[in-house]
Every structure is written in structure tokens, then in C-alpha cells.
Amino acid sequence: MRLRMTALLAAGALVGFAAPVLAHHSFAMFDQEHPIELVGTVKEFKFTSPHTFILLQVKTGDETTVWNLEGGAPGGLSRDGWSAKTLPPGTELKMTIDPLRSGAPGGAWTVQKTKLKDGGPVVAAPAPTQ
DSSP states (O other), X not given: OHHHHHHHHHHHHHHHHHHHHHHHTOOTTBOTTSOEEEEEEEEEEEOOSSOOEEEEEEEXXXXXXXXXXXXXXXXXXXXXXXXXXXXXXXXXXEEEEEEBTTOSSEEEXXXXXXXXXXXXXXXXXXXXXX
């Protein structure tokens, strides 16, 4: 009986911890079927856990809008040579993003769909080898 109760409590704990992890990684708020292209200037690059963010100033006519773009985890980007200094303020980018379904100025970005404004790659320092 004691073993059964221990197993039941352990299973409950695993389910309780797994649900928030799975919910955290939902991409339902991004419209992956209708990507858009943005051209703008980096206002800030937040290299923070659990996700990185690019605040991108996008000018349309006389109006400038700051887009809040969510990216991958810093650990993954670090393995590709990225750091907090990879995108200093003022860097001009051309990005293809998955916009927020809500229509708010935000979305999801990936390294593969992020280029310098002139079309060149964002060059990150190579990751150290061990």
C-alpha cells in the first residue's frame, strides 16, 4: 500500500510539473501561416532567459512603431556564437517574422530569417570549442 501511494504521488508530481512546461512552449499566439517582413532598427536586444527579445523600430511613413519580437533561448543562440552584444542598438535588420494573431506589433523571430538590412547575414562570433 505504501509503495502504491508513493508511486501515485510521484506520478502526480510529474504531471503537475510537465503541464506548465508544455504550456510555456505554445506557439498558438503566433500566426505561422502568414509571415511578414519587417525592416527596422534595433532599439534593444534582450539576451535574457527563457527567451531573447528584439525591440525593433519600424518606420511606416511618418510613424515609427516598436515591435516586440520573441526569439529562442540564449543558451541555444550562444551555441551559434550569439551574445548580448550581437545586435547593438542602431543595427538595421530585415526580418521575416511570425506576427502575433492579435494584430499587436509583435511576433516570433528566428536566426535563419534575420538578416542585415542590406541582405547580409548577422555575423556572430564563433562559439568557443572545447
